[in-house]
Amino acid sequence: MVDARLPTPLYHQLFLVLRERIRSGAFPLGTVLPGEQDLTHVFNVSRITVKRALNELASAGMVSRHRGRGTVVTYNATVPVVKGSFDNLMEALKVMGLSTEVELINVAQVAATAEIAELLGLPSGVPVQRAERIRKLEGEPFSYIVTHLPIDIASTFDPESLGHTPMLDLLERAGFVAVSAEQWITACSAEPATAQALKIATGSPLLKIVRVMKDSQSAPIEVVQGFYRPERFQYHINLTRQRKGGRDEWR
Numbered sequence: 001m002v003d004a005r006l007p008t009p010l011y012h013q014l015f016l017v018l019r020e021r022i023r024s025g026a027f028p029l030g031t032v033l034p035g036e037q038d039l040t041h042v043f044n045v046s047r048i049t050v051k052r053a054l055n056e057l058a059s060a061g062m063v064s065r066h067r068g069r070g071t072v073v074t075y076n077a078t079v080p081v082v083k084g085s086f087d088n089l090m091e092a093l094k095v096m097g098l099s100t101e102v103e104l105i106n107v108a109q110v111a112a113t114a115e116i117a118e119l120l121g122l123p124s125g126v127p128v129q130r131a132e133r134i135r136k137l138e139g140e141p142f143s144y145i146v147t148h149l150p151i152d153i154a155s156t157f158d159p160e161s162l163g164h165t166p167m168l169d170l171l172e173r174a175g176f177v178a179v180s181a182e183q184w185i186t187a188c189s190a191e192p193a194t195a196q197a198l199k200i201a202t203g204s205p206l207l208k209i210v211r212v213m214k215d216s217q218s219a220p221i222e223v224v225q226g227f228y229r230p231e232r233f234q235y236h237i238n239l240t241r242q243r244k245g246g247r248d249e250w251r
Contacts, residue, residue: 001017002045010049011049014043022062029073033071054071062074082135082143083236102163106131107129110128111128128148141229144194171221179214185209188227189206207227210225211225
C-alpha cells in the first residue's frame with residue numbers, strides 16, 4: 001500500500017491512504033484509529049513515519065490526537081456532498097445559495113488585478129468590490145468564494161446583504177440580470193488564507209472554479225472564484241450523442 005521506490009515520502013503515502021479511508025467512511029466519525037505500533041506492522045514502515053502521517057492528518061482536520069486515548073477521527077464522512085450541474089447552471093446556483101449557509105468574511109474596495117480586470121472588461125487597477133464568503137453545509141465548510149464586482153454594480157446594494165442573500169438575487173433586484181456564464185474548472189493547492197477558511201491543511205488539493213456572469217448584452221457583471229473541498233463538492237455533466245453534419249457530436 002506504500003512503496004519506498006516512489007518519489008513521494010512514505011509518511012505522505014501513508015497519510016493519503018488513511019485520509020482516503022476516512023473520507024470514504026471506512027473509519028467513521030469518532031473511530032479510534034489503529035495505534036502507531038499496529039500501523040507500523042500493517043504498512044511495514046517506521047514508527048517515525050507513522051507518527052508524521054498521523055500528525056499530517058491532525059493538521060488537515062481529519063483527526064485529533066490524545067495522549068492515552070489514541071487518534072480519533074473528527075471528519076464526518078456522512079455530511080452530504082454538494083452537487084453542481086452544467087445542465088441547468090443558473091438554477092443550480094440559486095438552489096445552492098438557498099440550501100447552504102453563508103458566512104461573510106470580508107467586503108472591501110480594492111484595485112482590480114490584471115486577471116480580474118480582463119475578466120470584467122475593465123482597465124487594470126480600477127476600483128472593484130471584493131467579497132469573501134464561506135459556504136457551509138450542516139456546519140461544515142465546503143467552499144471559499146471570492147467575488148469581484150464593478151463599483152457601479154456593487155453600490156446598488158448593502159454589502160452586509162451578501163451574508164444572507166444569494167448574489168444572483170442581489171444582482172437581479174438591482175437590474176443586472178445574469179443570462180449567461182463562462183467558466184473554467186481546474187485544480188489548485190490551498191493557500192494559507194483559503195486553508196484556514198476551509199479548515200484544511202495548507203497545500204491541500206482543491207477544485208477551483210472561475211466563473212464570469214454576463215448580462216443580455218454579454219457584458220461581464222461579476223467574477224466568481226470558488227475554491228471547493230473535493231470530497232464535499234462535485235460537478236455533474238450530462239452528455240448526449242447527436243448526429244450532425246454527417247458525424248456524431250457529444251453535447
